[in-house]
Amino acid sequence: MTSEQLATFIHTNPVVVRRTIAGLRDAGIVTSSRGHGGGWQLGRAPEEISLAEISAALGETLLPFSTEPESPGCLVEQAVIAALDDFRVEAERLLAERLSRITLADLAADFHRRYELIGVTSHAV
Amino acid sequence: MTSEQLATFIHTNPVVVRRTIAGLRDAGIVTSSRGHGGGWQLGRAPEEISLAEISAALGETLLPFSTEPESPGCLVEQAVIAALDDFRVEAERLLAERLSRITLADLAADFHRRYELIGVTSHAV
């Protein structure tokens, strides 16, 4: 698909699509080609693409915590960060582990299930 | 302590402090009193105040995900949200459980440990 088509689907601008997916391209999750018949393709099978990988490629953070101090030398801040850091490391490991089990293929299957459901319902009504 | 004092400590504005801590007050974690000798106090013992409670009182989200659809009717979005939702519920439960085990008393103890360390180091050098 082209950026134009993708942008139409999600109601946004082709440039925004290109800018956003750039991370996925750099990670090898998708590939792009220019010129006639160009556009975007999956870099490998949907079964091999996990949400954890997508999240990382897009530079998303799994937890809304900052790890660097705003006031170096503040002992209170250091204590808070230290306490949260143990927590953060474990939490991120857990979240990544869970997200790595969800693949694009899972999402596609769920999408088709919903699509069939809509189709049947619409037809029945 | 007064908002003025707290604001000085964290290098910000008294109004910002009051605005921020309002959530803690509403949750009963701290109490405030006006007028002469007024200010802020802990609502109960530091051992009884967990980071989970503070986080919730401040309206912080544990995960940077949105649960409401931006394009109702979009099956792709529905599939993604559904997949993430199972994940989100479990993750939030896990995170809250971990955070509920860290109390203000823990942070205070860690702070004092660091304080002694600095003191000894400074004295030795």
Next chain:
DNA sequence: ACACTTGTAACTAAGTGAGTTACATGAAGC
């Protein structure tokens, strides 16, 4: 050549959140 696509820089607009000012309200001390 030409049409079509990505890659990217540069600018604009909208939204968010800290910071600030101003003032009303309440409480302690004289």
Next chain:
DNA sequence: GCTTCATGTAACTCACTTAGTTACAAGTGT
């Protein structure tokens, strides 16, 4: 009662972030 000091809160400004847009260079197939 009056003064002083504190919180409570509305309203505004400013900085920052991010989506959106325009423009154009560069690569590719017909």
